[in-house]
Amino acid sequence: MNRGEKGMGMFVINGGNKLHGSLFVKGAKNSMLPIMAASVLNSSDETINLYNIPDIYDMHVMKKILQSLGAEVHFENNALQINVRNLKSYNISDDLMREMRSSIFLMGPLLSKLGKVRVTYPGGCSIGPRPIDLHFKGLEAMGAVIREENGAITASAPRLIGTEIHLDYPSVGATENLMMTAVLAKGKTVIHNAAKEPEIVDLQNFLNAMGARIRGAGTETLRIDGVKDLGDCSYKIIPDRIVAGTYLMAAAITGSNLLVKGIIPAHLDAVVAKMREAGVVIQAADDSLEVIQSNLKAVETLRTLPYPGFPTDLQPQMMALLTLAKGDSTIIESVFEARFKHVDELNRLCANITVDGRTAFVRGVNKLFGAEVDTTDLRAGAALILAGLAAEGTTVIKNIQHIDRGYERIENDLKKVGADIERVQMLK
Ligand code: EPZ
Numbered sequence: 001m002n003r004g005e006k007g008m009g010m011f012v013i014n015g016g017n018k019l020h021g022s023l024f025v026k027g028a029k030n031s032m033l034p035i036m037a038a039s040v041l042n043s044s045d046e047t048i049n050l051y052n053i054p055d056i057y058d059m060h061v062m063k064k065i066l067q068s069l070g071a072e073v074h075f076e077n078n079a080l081q082i083n084v085r086n087l088k089s090y091n092i093s094d095d096l097m098r099e100m101r102s103s104i105f106l107m108g109p110l111l112s113k114l115g116k117v118r119v120t121y122p123g124g125c126s127i128g129p130r131p132i133d134l135h136f137k138g139l140e141a142m143g144a145v146i147r148e149e150n151g152a153i154t155a156s157a158p159r160l161i162g163t164e165i166h167l168d169y170p171s172v173g174a175t176e177n178l179m180m181t182a183v184l185a186k187g188k189t190v191i192h193n194a195a196k197e198p199e200i201v202d203l204q205n206f207l208n209a210m211g212a213r214i215r216g217a218g219t220e221t222l223r224i225d226g227v228k229d230l231g232d233c234s235y236k237i238i239p240d241r242i243v244a245g246t247y248l249m250a251a252a253i254t255g256s257n258l259l260v261k262g263i264i265p266a267h268l269d270a271v272v273a274k275m276r277e278a279g280v281v282i283q284a285a286d287d288s289l290e291v292i293q294s295n296l297k298a299v300e301t302l303r304t305l306p307y308p309g310f311p312t313d314l315q316p317q318m319m320a321l322l323t324l325a326k327g328d329s330t331i332i333e334s335v336f337e338a339r340f341k342h343v344d345e346l347n348r349l350c351a352n353i354t355v356d357g358r359t360a361f362v363r364g365v366n367k368l369f370g371a372e373v374d375t376t377d378l379r380a381g382a383a384l385i386l387a388g389l390a391a392e393g394t395t396v397i398k399n400i401q402h403i404d405r406g407y408e409r410i411e412n413d414l415k416k417v418g419a420d421i422e423r424v425q426m427l428k
Contacts, residue, residue, distance in 0.1 A: 007311050009138075011397040011411060013388035015370055021417045022249050022288075024257035026078060027052035027323045028240035029059075029200040029406045030313075033102040034176040035237060036062045038207055039082040040071070040109035041183065046232035048210075050080040053237065057405045059293050061100045069148030071109075090097050091118040094151075098122075100405075104132055104173060108181035109142055116156045117238040126376045128337035134174035139164045142178075142185055142273035151339075162187035162226050168382040170220065170306045172196040176203055182224040183212040191222040197307040198267045198382060202238045212243060229385060241267040243407060244289070245314040248272075250414065251291035252280040253390045258402035258417060261288035270310045274302060274318065278325055298364055316342045331360040342380035343372040349387050349395065370395040375402045385410065389419055 032053055039048045053059060055078065063073045063080075070087040080211065090110045097103050101122035108116035122130065136146050142165075144157040162185045175195040180203075183191035190285035194200065196218050201253040204217035209228040209252040214221045244263040251258035252275060265284045267273070272282050272289065277299050281292040299322065305389055322329040323346055333339045340360055343353045348371045352363040370393030379405035388395030397403075400423070402412060411421045 005323055007306065008426040009400045010424045010426065011385065011400050012422045013395045015260060015391040015393060016397060017418050017420050019251055019254050019256035019258050019417040019419060022261055023413050023417060025260060026054040026242045026408060027237040028199060029054060031199040032059060032238045034068065034105045034203050035206045037105035037109050038180050038203060040084055040087060040113055041230045042084050042210060042232050044231045045085040045230040047081050047083040048232050049234040051236040053078050053080050054408045055175055056070045058100055058102065065096045068096060078192040090114045090116045094120045101130055103309045104135060105177055108131055108177040111157050112160060112181055113157055114183040117152045118152060119127055119151065120151050125340040126341045134169060134171045135169055135177050137294050138174060138178040139181060141165050142181055147152055151267035160185035164190045167193040168196065172197050175200055179214060179222060179224060182226065183207055183227040183230065187226055189224045190206060194220055194222045195306060196220060198238055198241065206235050209235055239263045242311065243270060244312045245271045246317050248289060248291055249317045249321050250274065250386050250389055253324060253406040255294050257292055259288055259290045262359060263289065264288060265289050270308055271314055274299060274310055277378050278321065286306060296325035298322060298325045298329040301330045301332065303332040312336055313379050314410065315339060316379045317386055318362065319362060320346060320386040322381040323365060323368060325364040327364055329362040331362060333358050341376035341389065342383045344388055345384055348390050350375050367392055369393055372396045375399040378402050
């Protein structure tokens with residue numbers, strides 16, 4: 001049980017083991033977080049039930065935030081019960097805001113429900129500045145008045161009015177925040193250049209199950225007809241395509257045959273295409289993908305893009321894979337400004353990567369060698385695990401609390417399929 005403790009732990013990995021068997025992937029972190037925030041919009045006294053919920057650190061943070069606002073939130077056996085009948089506060093504490101950027105998802109729901117919200121700037125992180133200007137522009141277009149003073153942001157809106165919004169960039173968070181703002185606004189809202197990620201579709205389906213009237217999620221144009229109020233529902237969230245991709249790449253980098261199941265293969269089309277280009281033989285079935293064998297070869301160019309392009313959240317893991325491919329690969333990170341913090345750490349394992357701005361040049365090497373490395377962010381940590389599984393000797397990965405944000409006890413899954421990995425909890 002994660003219990004939301006931020007332990008300063010380490011993973012100790014002895015590389016070289018083949019993986020075998022199968023792994024089941026649980027619900028998507030990036031679907032769960034906006035859906036937990038959207039539960040605030042329930043105006044009934046009834047409880048919302050969410051299923052397929054991963055026991056990860058970010059879920060516990062969002063749970064604490066909702067409880068701090070007056071909601072009753074219970075998590076057990078990968079299910080959440082959320083009741084907001086006593087929700088009364090619109091003020092999210094600074095320390096909780098700093099804990100997790102996704103707390104910004106609460107702006108729309110709280111503004112819709114209480115007409116007011118106070119947050120502080122969400123922590124930037126090591127993948128870039130993470131501005132929220134697109135969120136603000138959309139909220140103001142719907143009638144919110146936003147004031148910023150010494151780091152605190154207060155937004156108020158006696159009445160939110162539907163309107164046409166053109167996003168300058170298909171921002172996932174801005175699309176979700178504005179969708180959650182429009183569902184109770186007066187009249188119609190159209191969001192152009194919306195993000196098309198599967199998590200947007202999941203949020204639309206959840207809100208419609210509560211009684212909202214949204215269509216177009218998964219395309220670049222979202223249409224939302226404001227309704228008077230929203231009720232409770234029971235909902236199962238989609239599987240985590242990034243965890244699935246991480247496990248597929250763990251199989252590929254160790255030259256293993258592994259079945260990854262409980263997933264929606266179509267959500268990984270761009271990832272499977274790129275892995276096949278890199279010499280990985282993958283078979284697809286209805287709810288699973290299987291890595292059969294791998295003969296890794298470089299890919300000329302890997303460019304991260306908004307969905308349905310190759311996801312930025314699998315760029316670090318794919319880079320780890322390509323460090324052992326024959327030949328030279330070029331990786332262009334077009335979504336975030338600074339998502340190469342894992343490069344130095346991979347090079348400590350004797351990879352051969354150089355960076356120029358948003359482009360990384362990966363020269364394939366024959367072997368990686370275990371070393372002590374540091375986790376800078378969630379997906380960088382996942383990349384280091386993959387490299388450690390393949391490296392000769394022992395790899396020690398520090399500050400693994402970043403990894404626990406998005407993976408439910410990843411070491412248990414990997415041990416189950418043959419990896420030699422242990423979690424060592426640092427004494428506080
Ligand atoms: C979501 O972050 C995900 N997080 C990220 O996953 C993911 O990498 C990202 O979408 C892109 O797919 C959650 O869903 C909780 P964006 P978000 O707004 O919403 C710029 C992980 O590892 N931008 O689509 O913050 C921004 O700077 C995390 O699970 C603005 O300029 O992503 C970035 O360059 C990491 N102004 C680009 O857009 C804004 O107002 C994409 O950001 C908002 C964003």
